Amino acid sequence: MKEGLIAKTLRVSFLLVLLLSLVYLGCSTTAKRREGQPPRAEGYSSGRYYSFDDVQVPKELNYKPDKSFIYETSKFKAGVLFFSKWRLDVESLIDFFTYNMQKDNWKLLNTFKGKASILNFSKPDKTCVIKIVETWYGDTEVEIQVGPLGERKM
Numbered sequence: 001m002k003e004g005l006i007a008k009t010l011r012v013s014f015l016l017v018l019l020l021s022l023v024y025l026g027c028s029t030t031a032k033r034r035e036g037q038p039p040r041a042e043g044y045s046s047g048r049y050y051s052f053d054d055v056q057v058p059k060e061l062n063y064k065p066d067k068s069f070i071y072e073t074s075k076f077k078a079g080v081l082f083f084s085k086w087r088l089d090v091e092s093l094i095d096f097f098t099y100n101m102q103k104d105n106w107k108l109l110n111t112f113k114g115k116a117s118i119l120n121f122s123k124p125d126k127t128c129v130i131k132i133v134e135t136w137y138g139d140t141e142v143e144i145q146v147g148p149l150g151e152r153k154m
Contacts, residue, residue: 046059047059047096047100050063050081051068051070051077051079051081052077052079052081052144052146054104054105054106054123055081055101055104055128055144055146056100056101056103056104057081057083057142057144058093058096060085060088061083061084061085061088061142062083062084062085063081063082063083064082064083064084067080067082068080068081068082076126076148077146078126078146078147078148079145079146080143080144080145080146081143081144081146082141082142082143082144083141083142083143083144084139084140084141084142085139085140086138086139086140087138087140088140090117090132090134090140093132093140093142094111094113094117094119094132097119097130098111098119101119101121101128101130105123106121106122106123106128107121107122107123108120108121109121109122115133115134116131116132116133117131117132117133118130118131118132119132122149123149124149125148125149126146126147126148126149127146127147127148127149128144128145128146129144129145130142130143130144130145131143131144131145
């Protein structure tokens with residue numbers, strides 16, 4: 001009887017320690033925003049440019065070439081870049097992209113925030129859509145789509 005009680009106590013203790021560890025990890029990645037100051041991408045030292053010289057990506061994100069593709073002609077370059085990283089704060093990513101895209105002369109058209117956050121940017125000759133999704137298992141996925149601005153038919 002005592003062995004069963006000891007085994008049960010050990011299992012409950014282990015689960016409690018595991019749960020507290022997960023809660024601690026979850027709290028350690030939350031972003032802190034200073035009031036009265038413009039949003040900045042805290043926690044991101046800087047970014048780097050991949051296939052597009054005007055779309056900066058945080059260095060912390062891992063590039064996924066197997067899910068990405070680029071289409072290039074002599075006049076234009078378009079494509080989709082895919083990145084992911086475990087345990088990133090979505091609000092910090094939104095702040096990073098909003099700040100750096102505007103710095104690279106993109107105009108923020110609109111944002112959608114929910115299970116998936118979407119940022120829409122434009123330039124006179126092209127558009128950029130950034131989709132940020134936090135999966136149920138803790139990955140944060142970022143998909144960046146750059147394409148030409150459509151011409152109007154008359």
